[in-house]
């Protein structure tokens with residue numbers, strides 16, 4: 414076990430950086446100071462004199478709020494690069510139906526621990542973990558432990574989806590079995606404090622594959638358990654079944670601010686209006702949606718309709734776990750869509766980098782109902798912040814700090830990350846992590862999963878899945 418060592422400073426002054434606050438009242442300070450007192454942002458101003466505060470020199474650096482990732486299956490960390498050329502059909506057959514079945518509790522722990530560290534390393538301070546790796550109660554305990562030991566803020570959404578257990582047959586089942594009762598156990602055992610960094614949530618069985626009545630019961634269970642978030646994959650472009658789940662939930666008055674509706678490119682205008690009225694969240698994961706025929710990312714359309722739109726990473730089994738790539742992809746995919754529809758060359762570009770940076774920070778916080786606490790550098794909010802050094806060859810010089818974050822920076826430019834006023838990354842290094850040793854454990858875990866998975870013939874799974882998915 415890697416022992417965590419974090420230092421809580423009473424007063425910390427981040428001095429002389431370019432402050433991209435995301436607070437409309439503060440805006441961007443070309444040179445400014447941020448004072449942190451304990452777990453809270455105390456002041457943001459062009460110059461702060463704070464006696465006895467520890468000072469971090471932020472000259473040639475950008476200070477910004479932590480990113481908010483509203484959808485991620487954190488457990489997939491050790492399957493990195495396995496899904497490079499996969500369709501959603503491949504992903505269902507291989508990841509969800511085979512690899513997921515061969516995770517041990519230790520694998521679930523490592524996936525979640527290292528996955529959360531990877532997020533923090535890239536300046537993501539809040540994550541919604543849609544955790545459909547509940548092969549046993551021990552898997553749930555270990556997945557929670559992984560997030561908690563990493564020190565990330567967020568919601569652990571207990572996944573009800575049953576990964577196949579491969580006894581006598583490979584026939585699929587959608588019965589959550591022990592998970593319904595186990596979600597209650599996990600809620601009671603691991604989530605006793607409302608003030609903790611990590612909150613309890615629920616991820617119903619795939620809502621596009623189960624009967625509507627089942628989905629309603631599972632959402633009701635989440636509400637009975639006081640789930641902060643209920644995470645559902647919906648309206649997935651070419652794979653959309655046309656069941657109009659969101660419209661039905663809206664008509665039955667079951668949409669609410671606790672729902673995080675993921676992907677959603679096939680949502681109708683009527684459904685987006687219902688989502689906006691109900692205060693439910695939309696999480697668009699641009700890279701998955703573009704790769705896996707889920708339609709054009711809905712984030713901008715939803716945002717402009719007044720819905721609480723946000724961004725998610727989704728999976729690192731086929732791409733990087735940072736928000737920089739997702740922001741860039743969304744921005745340029747949106748510009749591409751709009752430019753392709755023009756009859757003549759545009760004098761100006763309509764969609765702006767600052768809009769996508771907002772979705773990745775304050776927009777995510779708003780979508781999760783947490784914008785009173787996080788999402789911007791605002792006095793009184795929790796100190797979740799990122800210092801991005803602009804010293805490396807990809808970030809010298811910087812004429813536009815928003816452009817630097819959205820179109821140029823990467824995770825290795827992130828120098829310092831605070832969550833709730835605690836250092837989780839400092840001087841470019843994760844705090845209290847022996848990375849070479851951890852990397853070796855992760856490699857061994859990956860090897861075990863892949864070896865065990867060879868027992869199941871993919872063709873047999875594909876035969877069962879094709880009539881269900883490729884209609």
Ligand SMILES: [Zn+2]
Pocket residue numbers: 484486543646675727
């Ligand atoms: Zn997902």
